[in-house]
Amino acid sequence: MPSYLLKNATVVTMRAEQPEVSAVAFSEGKITWIGAAEDAPPADIEIDLEGRTVLPGLIDAHSHLFWMALDRLETRLAPDEVSTVDDAVEKVREASREVPAGQWITAVGLNEFALKERRLPTREDLDRISMAQPVAFKRVCGHAAVVNSKALEILGIKDGTESPFGGIIERASGRATGVLRERATDGVFAMWPLPPEIALVDSLNEVAAIYHRFGVTGATEAAVGFSSGFDAEWNVWQSLRRRGPYQLRMAFMLGLDEREARARELHPSGVNLDWQVDTLKFFADGTIGSRTAALCEPYPDTNANRGLLMLPVRTLHDSMVAAHRAGWNVAVHAIGDRAIDLVVGSFSAIAKEGSLRRHRIEHLAFPSITAKARLPQTGVTVVPQYAFLNAMGDGFVEKLGLERADRLYPAKSLLDAGVPIAGSSDAPATPLSPFVGMAAAVERRSAGGHQFDRSECLTAQQALHAYTVGGARVLGQEGKRGVLQAGAVADLVVVDRDPRSSRSGSILETQISATFVRGECVFKHRLQG
Numbered sequence: 068m069p070s071y072l073l074k075n076a077t078v079v080t081m082r083a084e085q086p087e088v089s090a091v092a093f094s095e096g097k098i099t100w101i102g103a104a105e106d107a108p109p110a111d112i113e114i115d116l117e118g119r120t121v122l123p124g125l126i127d128a129h130s131h132l133f134w135m136a137l138d139r140l141e142t143r144l145a146p147d148e149v150s151t152v153d154d155a156v157e158k159v160r161e162a163s164r165e166v167p168a169g170q171w172i173t174a175v176g177l178n179e180f181a182l183k184e185r186r187l188p189t190r191e192d193l194d195r196i197s198m199a200q201p202v203a204f205k206r207v208c209g210h211a212a213v214v215n216s217k218a219l220e221i222l223g224i225k226d227g228t229e230s231p232f233g234g235i236i237e238r239a240s241g242r243a244t245g246v247l248r249e250r251a252t253d254g255v256f257a258m259w260p261l262p263p264e265i266a267l268v269d270s271l272n273e274v275a276a277i278y279h280r281f282g283v284t285g286a287t288e289a290a291v292g293f294s295s296g297f298d299a300e301w302n303v304w305q306s307l308r309r310r311g312p313y314q315l316r317m318a319f320m321l322g323l324d325e326r327e328a329r330a331r332e333l334h335p336s337g338v339n340l341d342w343q344v345d346t347l348k349f350f351a352d353g354t355i356g357s358r359t360a361a362l363c364e365p366y367p368d369t370n371a372n373r374g375l376l377m378l379p380v381r382t383l384h385d386s387m388v389a390a391h392r393a394g395w396n397v398a399v400h401a402i403g404d405r406a407i408d409l410v411v412g413s414f415s416a417i418a419k420e421g422s423l424r425r426h427r428i429e430h431l432a433f434p435s436i437t438a439k440a441r442l443p444q445t446g447v448t449v450v451p452q453y454a455f456l457n458a459m460g461d462g463f464v465e466k467l468g469l470e471r472a473d474r475l476y477p478a479k480s481l482l483d484a485g486v487p488i489a490g491s492s493d494a495p496a497t498p499l500s501p502f503v504g505m506a507a508a509v510e511r512r513s514a515g516g517h518q519f520d521r522s523e524c525l526t527a528q529q530a531l532h533a534y535t536v537g538g539a540r541v542l543g544q545e546g547k548r549g550v551l552q553a554g555a556v557a558d559l560v561v562v563d564r565d566p567r568s569s570r571s572g573s574i575l576e577t578q579i580s581a582t583f584v585r586g587e588c589v590f591k592h593r594l595q596g
Contacts (some may be wrong), residue, residue: 068586070094071557072110074115077565078121080551081535091121093557096586097595101551115203115594119166119580120565122531123549124284124558126538130492131313132286134209134304136270138495140175140262142174144204146181152188155204161194171201171260176495178207180356180462188213195549201546203255209293209355211248219243222254227233234379235359245369249375251531261295267303268310275314279582279590281500282560285316285538286439289398289493290348292322298331308342315588316341316558318542320348320398325389338543346396346427349386350377352406352575353431354467356459358402359586363435374403385414391417396424398450402432411438414445421514422446425541427489435468439480448487449543451476453508454497457542460513478523479510489541491534502566502577505530510571513520526565527574557586564592 074090079102082367092106100108142162149155155177163172178189193202195214199219213223226243230236234251237244247255279287291300301321306315321328321344328347332334335345353359353375358366361374378386383399385462387410390397395415401410409430414426427448432455434442442449453476455463464472481488490508492499508530511519525533539549548556561580562575582590 068095069111069585070099071583072107072113073116073121073559073561074104074107074113076104076116076121076561077262078118078551079123079531079565079567081123081571082550087551090444091551092588093559093561093583094574096557098551098555098557101208116139116561116594118582119182120562121551122282122560122562122566123535123551124344124556124560124582124584125534126490126549127278127283127492127499127501127534128459128492128541129289129452130272130286130494130499131209131275131290131293131496132265132288132338133291133300133402135274135495135499136177136267137294139264139270139273140266144174146178147477149185150181150441152186155182155188156195156329159202163196163200163202166200170198170256171203172197174209175205175352177204177213180459181348186261187246188244190214190216190219193218193245198217199291201258203259205256205259206357207511208356210349211246211250211357212252214247214255218244218255218410220231221258230239232379235375249359253524256294259295261299264303264306271303271307271312273350276590278315279584280579280592281502282562282582283315283499283501284316284560284582284584286460287318287320287346287491287542289491290320290322290400297322297327312341314584315576316548316556316584318343318346320346322348324386325351325393325395328395329393329489332471335396340544340547343542343558346398347390347396348429349383349400349402351383351399351410352376352403354402355463355574357433358466362403362433363405363408363447364471365564366422366466366537368474373405376406376409380409383409384416387413388417391420391422391424391426394424396428397426399427402428402430404433404435404438407431407434407438411441411445414447415441418445425543427541428494431477433471434477439484442481443485448537449481450489450491450541450581451478452493452497452504453511453530454492455480455507455512456519457503457514458497459515460519461515464513464517470529472517475519475559476511476523478511480523481527482525487540489531489537490530491538501534502574505534505566506571506574508533509574527569530574531566547575557583559583 352361
């Protein structure tokens with residue numbers, strides 16, 4: 068592997084004692100030197116960056132790579148492809164001609180807020196595609212699905228079937244509509260047809276290449292098992308690993324409890340810069356878009372609906388404690404204030420046992436004042452997705468009302484209280500580009516122009532910190548990743564501007580010139596050398 072010297076650049080080290088230099092050298096996958104360009108050592112490949120900026124490789128602390136890989140092989144109902152319910156039905160009906168008789172007809176990426184009708188399709192809509200074959204559409208969040216009458220029959224769901232704990236079988240005038248939410252989707256996703264393993268492995272490699280084009284050098288798979296069940300997904304990841312080093316540094320949250328992990332002979336890996344398996348993931352509640360995030364006060368214009376808890380309170384608490392005591396890091400999806408209160412309470416109890424581990428709360432969309440006050444004592448890292456404010460903010464206002472929506476996704480107040488933040492996308496629910504997330508954290512504005520609480524805006528420096536130092540810290544990898552210093556990994560990204568001094572619109576326009584992972588150039592655009 069050749070040695071590199073990148074010079075005549077703004078090298079952002081993310082180190083307080085030496086925040087900026089003009090050159091960086093690396094070889095054999097490690098940073099070997101940083102400093103002034105005129106003092107630089109020789110290298111096999113020297114690249115004059117002509118004033119460009121070098122950042123540590125960006126880290127996405129919560130995304131769904133398997134889900135993205137699967138979606139790439141599916142019929143998509145993205146907003147740029149369908150704008151009405153009829154559009155969605157017609158697109159899938161056309162694609163269904165290639166689906167053999169008896170097999171499931173599926174589509175992904177449905178978002179009712181992007182449809183003219185602003186509603187999900189119903190079983191009757193999907194029955195127009197087929198009455199003989201099961202049909203299922205997955206909502207963009209992955210927390211809801213719509214199925215046709217044949218699918219309901221296969222799933223054993225009748226008009227009078229009770230909703231499961233943590234799930235909703237929607238009805239209209241006593242009849243099942245075909246809309247299933249949260250745990251009510253378990254049967255659908257268990258039957259969801261998977262492409263061949265090799266196709267999924269190839270698709271995961273394509274996902275890595277997409278990440279490189281946005282300067283991302285590492286990611287956390289946020290719940291193995293979320294899309295297709297744990298064993299099916301983990302087998303694909305293991306197959307990928309056997310084929311050689313993956314072009315992203317990976318960490319994994321396993322969608323298992325401690326007993327399920329032990330039964331599969333899975334144990335915490337500890338810190339591993341390439342393939343870290345040390346976190347168990349639990350779901351406390353649902354999502355705001357589906358009105359299943361657990362709230363203390365009801366959603367507006369509903370019959371006292373306060374959302375759902377995915378597990379009984381005692382079960383969730385005991386599962387978190389058991390995972391902690393077995394040496395796992397614990398991650399919990401918690402969006403609504405009722406769910407967050409419960410999760411913070413459990414982490415407060417865990418903190419009293421003492422631990423050097425890195426527990427985390429995913430999303431923390433709508434915390435209560437009490438929960439925010441208790442968070443600093445838990446030692447927990449918050450892993451939010453500020454891009455939701457832009458991508459789904461107008462829907463949040465509709466679902467929660469203006470006053471409550473303005474409290475969504477706190478940022479600056481968490482940092483001021485000493486709560487660490489790790490930046491993330493939750494892709495494919497929002498765009499995977501970290502610069503989209505950074506811009507949203509700085510601006511806090513919806514696509515429709517609503518300005519969320521400006522007192523919670525981050526500075527550009529703080530937003531960048533979340534995707535570098537913050538992403539490394541939540542994995543226990545600080546000093547090794549997310550910074551540029553001698554001995555750290557040679558994960559770097561070359562960009563056309565310094566995001567620390569950019570406004571949100573400029574951050575969004577950031578262009579990637581090169582991405583290096585383990586000292587190897589994995590993406591290059593208009594860069595000589």
